[in-house]
Amino acid sequence: MDRVEAAGLGISVVGHVALLALLSLALVTATNNPVTPAAMEVSFVDEVGLASASPQPSPEPAAQARAPEIGPVEDAAPAPPSPAPPVQRDAVPAPSPIPAPRPPSRVQAPPAPPATAGTGRTTRRPGLGDLDPRAFGRDPASQSNNPPAATMSAQARADIGQAIARQVQPCADRQAVPYGAGQIVTQINLRLNRDGSLAGRPRVIRQLNADGDNARYAQRAADIAIAAFSECSPLRGLPQELYDVPRGWSNFTLNYRLPT
Amino acid sequence: MRLAMIAAAFWGSAAVAQTDPPTVPAPPPAQAQSGDDDQLVVDVTGGRRAALPIAVPYMPTPQAADTAAGNTGALGRQVAEIVSTDLRNSELFAPIGPSGLPNVSFPEVTAPNYGAFAPTGAQHLVQGFVQANGNGSITVGCYVYDVASHTELARQGYVVQPRDWRRAAHRCADTIFARLTGEGGYFDTRVVYVSETGPARRRVKRLAIMDYDGANHRFLTNGQWTVLTPRFAPNQQTITFMTYQDERPRVMVYELDSGRTRPLVTGNYMTFAPRYSPDSRYIIFSMAMNGNTDVYRIPVAGGTPQRLTNSPGIDTGGSYSPDGSRIVFESDRGGTQQIYMMNADGSNQRRISFGGGGYATPVWSPRGDLVAFTKTGGFRIGVMTPDGTGERILTSGGGAEGPSWAPNGRAIMFTRGLSSGQLWYVDVASGATRRVPTPLDGSDPAWSPLRPN
Numbered sequence: 001m002d003r004v005e006a007a008g009l010g011i012s013v014v015g016h017v018a019l020l021a022l023l024s025l026a027l028v029t030a031t032n033n034p035v036t037p038a039a040m041e042v043s044f045v046d047e048v049g050l051a052s053a054s055p056q057p058s059p060e061p062a063a064q065a066r067a068p069e070i071g072p073v074e075d076a077a078p079a080p081p082s083p084a085p086p087v088q089r090d091a092v093p094a095p096s097p098i099p100a101p102r103p104p105s106r107v108q109a110p111p112a113p114p115a116t117a118g119t120g121r122t123t124r125r126p127g128l129g130d131l132d133p134r135a136f137g138r139d140p141a142s143q144s145n146n147p148p149a150a151t152m153s154a155q156a157r158a159d160i161g162q163a164i165a166r167q168v169q170p171c172a173d174r175q176a177v178p179y180g181a182g183q184i185v186t187q188i189n190l191r192l193n194r195d196g197s198l199a200g201r202p203r204v205i206r207q208l209n210a211d212g213d214n215a216r217y218a219q220r221a222a223d224i225a226i227a228a229f230s231e232c233s234p235l236r237g238l239p240q241e242l243y244d245v246p247r248g249w250s251n252f253t254l255n256y257r258l259p260t
Numbered sequence: 261m262r263l264a265m266i267a268a269a270f271w272g273s274a275a276v277a278q279t280d281p282p283t284v285p286a287p288p289p290a291q292a293q294s295g296d297d298d299q300l301v302v303d304v305t306g307g308r309r310a311a312l313p314i315a316v317p318y319m320p321t322p323q324a325a326d327t328a329a330g331n332t333g334a335l336g337r338q339v340a341e342i343v344s345t346d347l348r349n350s351e352l353f354a355p356i357g358p359s360g361l362p363n364v365s366f367p368e369v370t371a372p373n374y375g376a377f378a379p380t381g382a383q384h385l386v387q388g389f390v391q392a393n394g395n396g397s398i399t400v401g402c403y404v405y406d407v408a409s410h411t412e413l414a415r416q417g418y419v420v421q422p423r424d425w426r427r428a429a430h431r432c433a434d435t436i437f438a439r440l441t442g443e444g445g446y447f448d449t450r451v452v453y454v455s456e457t458g459p460a461r462r463r464v465k466r467l468a469i470m471d472y473d474g475a476n477h478r479f480l481t482n483g484q485w486t487v488l489t490p491r492f493a494p495n496q497q498t499i500t501f502m503t504y505q506d507e508r509p510r511v512m513v514y515e516l517d518s519g520r521t522r523p524l525v526t527g528n529y530m531t532f533a534p535r536y537s538p539d540s541r542y543i544i545f546s547m548a549m550n551g552n553t554d555v556y557r558i559p560v561a562g563g564t565p566q567r568l569t570n571s572p573g574i575d576t577g578g579s580y581s582p583d584g585s586r587i588v589f590e591s592d593r594g595g596t597q598q599i600y601m602m603n604a605d606g607s608n609q610r611r612i613s614f615g616g617g618g619y620a621t622p623v624w625s626p627r628g629d630l631v632a633f634t635k636t637g638g639f640r641i642g643v644m645t646p647d648g649t650g651e652r653i654l655t656s657g658g659g660a661e662g663p664s665w666a667p668n669g670r671a672i673m674f675t676r677g678l679s680s681g682q683l684w685y686v687d688v689a690s691g692a693t694r695r696v697p698t699p700l701d702g703s704d705p706a707w708s709p710l711r712p713n
Contacts, residue, residue: 152300157300160300161300161301161302161303164302165302165303165304168302168304168306169304169306171306171408172304172305172306172307173306173307173308174308174383175306175307175308175383176307176308176309176310176311176312176313176383177307177308177309178441178442178443179309179352179689179690180442180443180670180689181442189299201409201411202409213629216442216443217442218442219439219442220439220440220441220442223406223413223440224307226406226409226411227383227406227408227409228304228306228307228408230406230408230409230410231408231409246298247298247299247300248300249300251299251300252299252300252301252302253299253300253301253302254301254302254303254304255301255302255303255304256304256305256306257303257304257305257306258305258307259305259306259307259308259309
């Protein structure tokens with residue numbers, strides 16, 4: 001090995017060590033910055049708080065996506081000389097056990113959402129904005145993109161549905177079912193009071209799979225559906241603010257299916 | 261138990277739904293029809309196949325009065341006992357009481373104190389009363405309630421002569437059974453069977469009739485001649501059976517009203533295995549003629565037998581479908597005893613049983629959906645559909661034969677014990693069996709239809 005070779009070997013060794021150090025350093029830096037997934041909103045159904053699907057219940061309606069169209073309100077009505085004065089509606093002071101009375105309005109306004117945690121902030125909305133379904137429930141003044149607290153979101157529906165099903169299930173399991181009966185589905189309409197008790201006798205809306213040989217068991221299947229619910233009534237722990245919103249639990253449908 | 265939840269609707273339809281009136285305490289019917297779309301929908305699956313817990317307290321009387329069958333107060337207690345026993349016998353109910361339950365006052369019969377019965381765990385409640393009427397008859401009132409929903413599910417009143425008080429109780433139980441199971445009742449029925457006594461070599465076999473629960477038992481023949489295979493006419497006016505009277509084995513017809521007996525067929529041929537057509541106008545039976553046994557049909561009043569089968573071998577044990585259009589029977593034409601099917605005129609004969617071992621005594625259920633039979637290998641009772649599929653053995657332990665259907669087509673009475681028989685029945689759905697009490701040994705039971713009112 002002459003000097004030139006020795007020098008080359010030395011440079012090579014030094015270069016490799018430097019490269020290794022560089023890579024190791026890069027690795028250390030990388031582990032210091034793990035990829036964090038985007039935060040996901042999770043609702044634990046076991047907790048029957050289910051005030052709403054929104055992680056941060058907001059008393060104000062969601063921010064409006066676009067400006068409401070200004071135009072005639074009713075088909076037959078002549079165009080007003082000037083844009084109609086906006087119907088002023090204050091946010092409902094919350095929490096409120098009953099829906100706030102709505103201001104008189106010729107157009108069908110959306111229900112006043114009873115809020116869970118009122119902040120006292122006032123929201124305003126243009127009266128004609130209600131006519132635009134896209135703008136429904138959305139407030140141009142709002143910066144919040146959280147769903148309003150007291151509307152029945154898909155998640156709230158799932159939560160309340162599970163809460164109801166879980167309370168009815170023990171009574172459903174107790175029902176003695178005719179041996180010969182197939183999987184009849186009985187759809188009953190239930191109207192509840194705010195305290196979770198039945199506001200009226202459950203009403204059978206319709207039955208599925210109750211024809212042919214199953215027909216003889218149809219009446220019994222309806223009995224069982226009503227008895228199962230009645231036995232476990234009143235329901236408890238359902239959120240008051242979602243009582244009488246559209247598709248709230250004041251009035252809902254129970255699909256009762258006999259076991260296989 | 262499965263539990264599921266369906267989201268009512270997706271958000272896109274929600275905005276449209278907002279144009280509906282908010283706060284809907286009582287939706288108009290049109291809205292309810294489309295409940296899936298604009299209402300919260302909850303799915304629940306639940307229930308168990310088990311005996312139904314039902315409370316049957318003693319039945320009060322508005323005013324105690326003596327009748328030919330005893331005091332109405334005592335009758336009220338006995339009626340409740342019978343209703344409770346009937347329901348328990350069916351194996352589909354788990355009655356609670358009458359003893360040990362709170363007393364029910366007469367006004368409470370129609371306004372139940374549900375709270376008093378809730379602790380018993382009963383899901384249903386039977387209440388009733390017994391009242392003496394001015395003309396010597398009695399009225400038995402019968403009510404069934406749902407305890408959880410505080411609802412009256414059914415009510416019936418029966419005005420009967422005091423001697424028929426047990427029938428009123430059975431009919432009350434039938435009403436409850438039908439309302440709560442969806443099946444027809446079968447408690448207000450009778451059974452005709454062969455009562456047996458004495459040593460095997462000199463067995464005395466008498467025709468006997470009783471209520472389905474063994475009450476009101478009486479003998480129809482004196483035992484001088486052996487009798488076999490009695491059958492109730494669907495109209496319950498006659499009974500047909502086979503006897504060895506005068507050493508001539510042949511089919512006889514017994515008239516229940518007059519008590520008279522006459523041979524079904526004139527002539528010297530051996531006749532056996534009779535059974536009525538559903539309209540009670542005909543009897544099909546087997547006749548051995550010139551070394552061949554075939555199934556024949558003849559009017560109940562008598563006449564010329566019409567031959568329905570003609571294959572070599574023994575064709576016997578015919579039984580009509582409920583609509584009278586077809587006949588199921590047994591035959592050994594293929595070498596072993598098997599079940600065959602044919603049209604009522606004898607056409608289109610074909611074998612339907614193909615399982616291992618032999619099959620005998622096919623009986624078409626009154627509902628038409630099943631054929632009961634004796635599986636001769638091991639002597640067990642089973643059912644299959646009329647096309648021969650879905651065979652299911654109902655009894656275990658062997659020694660069972662001769663099924664007879666309850667009028668609801670969901671229970672079968674049969675003989676158990678080949679040498680000294682007992683009467684048993686089995687619930688077809690649950691397979692639960694129970695012995696029918698008889699004063700002596702018994703065999704060949706034939707269940708009557710529901711008795712006419």
